[in-house]
Amino acid sequence: MRDDELLTRSIEAWRTPVPVRVAWRAALLRDIAAAPHLPRQTIVRDTGVRRVWMLRPATALTAAALLLVAGLALGALLTRAPSDMVAVPNATPGLTTVRFLIVAPAARQVSLVGDFNRWDVNAHPMRRSHDGQSWLLELPLEAGRHTYAFVVDGDVVRDPAAPSVVDDDFGVPNSIIFVADGRT
């Protein structure tokens, strides 16, 4: 007998109900029908006090996690709109890549900071040019007015090649750039 034929016969044998006497079967069904009905998801604590839970603990935890996620999503919806409105007030959709450059051959580390990265010194590190004289970064920016500066080895310096911004509240001026909005 081939293996597959043997397998087929075995499956058929497993699927065939075991013959049971009719009287035994009727008695079994009577016992089942007479058994007291218990809630399907009943947990009896060790204290012996019976407590019926509406949900299994695992189901409850899953529901709680889903509600937390829903809450986060709702929070995002509630707080995102004003933030976006402020970030891109009337800018034309789309970004323009701007190339920033500063000559600083002796610098060990240079980064770009500005209102586009919340003045975060770690957000946009610049890379040294091949000749080692300058530091470069190409950054996509939204159209409009941006103030920025460079941080050269920890010191904030303005871009010597660009106009400086007027409101210099902290003694170190910033530079300003207008990114074209696609108009002629």
Added chain:
Amino acid sequence: MSKRFVGIAVLLLTGVTTKVDAQRHELPARLKLATREAVTALADSLGAAGLPARAVYDKAAEGALKNASDAQILSAVRGLARRLRDSRAVLGADASDEALLAASSALYAGVPPAVIRRAADARGDKATAPSLALTLTVLGSLVSRQVPVELAAGSIEALLKRGARDFDLQQFHTSIEGDIQGGGSPSEATAARTQNILNALNSRRPPGEG
């Protein structure tokens, strides 16, 4: 049953407050709690008035980066908020956030509100005119570089009336800045560059047009 609703409400509230707190924490961590609360309250009041609240957070972050004290940062953000409100009063409710920020810079430089209004009017509603934000930024920048207010405003108005565009105004601005950095007199540089740009604009005009 009511306990279940309370639980659901607590979970939802947890999610919402987590997100709101995350936004609050955009302020630099090194600021004192009182400073953070003051800045946040100021930003909230600006936002409620339809003014760019983000500018206040940016100013605080800039101050922190530049090692300013909490007092300096508070003073700067309060000044900015005041100027933004003044700018709104000058430019009206339709002004963009960028225009308001530029007007705020011009006010900081000492440009009187009436001159800001005049520059905005000179720009007009032409589609090809430079943006109001650029116009006011150049005006404020020139005044901060010791160009007399009337000379700066008059030059910009002349350029706008002659059909200057974004590029022209930016070229005007950067060339004056270069002249001043090279040791030139701010007034002389402004007068000379104004004439240069006007000449260039005239040469661009079609023959027969005044």
